[in-house]
Amino acid sequence: MDNIILLRGLISHSPAELAPVIHYFEKNYIGLVDLEDENCSRVVPEYPPSYWNLSKRIQKGLPRSNNSLEAWHKSLSKDVGSHLDDG
Numbered sequence: 001m002d003n004i005i006l007l008r009g010l011i012s013h014s015p016a017e018l019a020p021v022i023h024y025f026e027k028n029y030i031g032l033v034d035l036e037d038e039n040c041s042r043v044v045p046e047y048p049p050s051y052w053n054l055s056k057r058i059q060k061g062l063p064r065s066n067n068s069l070e071a072w073h074k075s076l077s078k079d080v081g082s083h084l085d086d087g
Contacts, residue, residue: 003030004042004051 007030011022026032029052031042052066 002055004055 007022007026013020029049030044031045031048033040034043057064
């Protein structure tokens with residue numbers, strides 16, 4: 001629900017030129033309002049907030065990215081590569 005409140009604020013404070021970008025974001029990341037539904041619920045977007053919203057991770061003190069995993073993988077790849085070069 002916070003995403004919808006933030007989206008409404010963004011829409012109300014953005015110039016008209018950003019309307020296509022905001023529409024794209026709403027369609028793919030928030031979900032458009034289903035006008036055929038009497039409750040005006042939203043259609044499930046292609047990338048729902050559970051895929052990209054980091055607020056719960058931040059609240060739990062968890063990393064916002066996988067940079068530490070990427071660094072570990074790079075280090076491992078170099079180590080394995082050096083052993084393969086020896087043989």
